[in-house]
């Protein structure tokens with residue numbers, strides 16, 4: 001029996017080699033190889049570092065070719081993981097797909113390979129698409145399913161991607177968390193069995209996990225060495241990423257989490273799975289991150305090539321106690337420090353039910369006349385007077401049971417028929433039903449009304465402080481209640497498409513109770529994300545380290561907040577707080593009137609320094625140098641321009657003991673042949689920069705030997721932020 005199976009496998013393998021055509025899908029440094037021919041199965045053969053046509057035979061000859069179906073489906077010869085499972089209208093639960101055509105064409109963004117497959121018996125068509133983005137090392141994949149039968153079919157499983165991987169000493173890096181501790185990095189050796197990254201929050205999907213992972217092919221993952229595959233699912237809803245690991249075989253499937261989400265596909269309807277994006281690096285985790293950062297800036301962030309303003313957000317400064325005087329004073333003080341944008345957070349709206357706490361008013365997006373008698377006009381005028389931009393907070397997908405919106409439209413709330421509402425924040429928060437086009441219009445109207453009345457608004461923070469609580473929609477048909485997790489996000493995307501079509505330049509920040517929506521499903525509509533409600537500079541080093549694995553600094557909002565920190569109660573010097581925030585998109589979240597004049601003067605200098613290095617941080621390549629997770633007492637990272645003529649370097653002392661070892665730090669990404677002047681960006685006393693200031697050192701020494709830091713990082717919470725400038 002075993003021999004028979006072996007013969008069958010060998011037969012399938014050789015027939016694909018004899019008859020099928022190879023389709024090589026390449027980026028500058030990676031390649032993916034598919035073999036396909038009409039009437040046969042489409043086979044996944046290779047994904048790794050770049051190969052050329054002349055290397056293809058070598059992939060087969062070396063035994064590297066996988067020869068497994070590029071999109072295995074359920075029903076025939078079923079053992080093992082499958083990417084898709086359906087039930088036809090006659091109850092048959094099988095699919096048997098063969099290739100019909102393969103097309104390769106070029107779009108503005110990418111080289112696209114489209115494998116059209118059809119079932120041998122049923123009028124079921126599946127297109128598998130691979131998209132190799134130009135000038136980046138990202139290839140993405142997804143499928144489009146078309147039901148050409150007269151009757152509906154039911155989809156029970158619908159992964160975006162199915163990837164075989166060579167089994168070896170595989171380690172997985174992934175991210176997990178909780179409110180205030182999102183994006184924490186975890187790394188583990190994969191053992192046999194299944195490792196699953198999943199999310200079932202329904203609405204915010206990156207507080208507890210992130211739909212992203214790195215997979216090292218050769219042991220414990222390193223920053224700049226070793227082969228690492230990185231993948232992320234561009235989806236804002238529930239997800240399921242499965243590593244199916246056996247002694248000799250290993251595959252990854254990634255897609256929408258199908259649990260309680262079976263989907264009825266009507267005749268002629270097309271179901272499109274979200275994009276799964278991947279890269280393959282021979283330069284360790286650093287290579288994966290840099291590839292994703294470039295892709296994000298080039299293709300996935302709204303206006304990813306436009307530098308972001310330095311902003312002050314009012315939340316930790318005044319919380320719900322918004323009023324005209326306080327806003328004016330914050331605008332004026334921040335402008336005097338060199339700030340560029342003021343964002344009024346929660347607490348500005350609701351009249352019948354004023355928004356004084358988190359328990360009312362969501363949906364009643366009218367300015368509170370008592371708090372802000374001059375209206376939003378008063379605030380935009382004040383910002384204009386002080387020569388900074390104005391932004392505003394909204395949470396448009398939500399309502400409270402204590403709100404005029406809820407009183408008027410209780411049917412717009414997600415609910416289970418015949419049962420009372422479950423509530424979130426404040427004991428009253430509920431979620432609007434975005435599957436309903438009327439609700440979509442309402443949510444679009446929140447932004448559209450604000451922008452039409454106040455075209456001077458330059459920025460909006462779009463918050464979402466609730467998971468999907470009650471699983472039920474008054475809009476969806478009773479047979480399609482199981483579509484809610486999916487249709488909600490399609491509805492949200494519709495609204496965001498409309499907003500972007502009308503307001504392409506409005507800067508939008510995505511936020512979900514902190515870092516609950518750091519995903520590539522939503523990022524294309526946004527310019528940046530709120531990383532976490534935890535603004536403690538020490539914990540931010542860990543948090544931002546995790547985020548930096550897949551998401552670029554330009555999008556990572558990082559704010560200097562009060563001493564003592566509101567989330568951890570920790571006291572950290574202002575310089576350290578700035579040095580951490582300056583490694584992302586710098587902002588502040590503080591009441592300036594509580595700062596000393598000395599602190600304000602320091603903040604002004606740090607803001608000026610950030611403006612100088614902003615292009616390096618926001619558009620440069622990231623090199624993570626010493627990980628806070630490695631318990632070396634310090635953490636260090638740097639950004640380098642593509643021309644390697646400038647860099648921004650950071651080091652933080654993250655633990656403090658007498659006589660502790662402080663390792664020297666080797667830089668990376670520089671040009672060994674170039675010489676660089678070191679500039680201390682944030683010396684506490686302007687005229688007393690650190691001893692490295694002004695020194696000119698070659699890239700070779702900085703990268704091969706590094707800099708010694710024990711005398712510079714003596715005190716608790718000492719840190720350095722340096723600019724490196726090429727000296728001709």
Ligand code: DGJ
Nearest residue numbers: 315345346511513514533
């Ligand atoms: C949660 C966000 O993460 C905070 O920054 C703030 O905007 C509050 N919501 C406001 O309610």
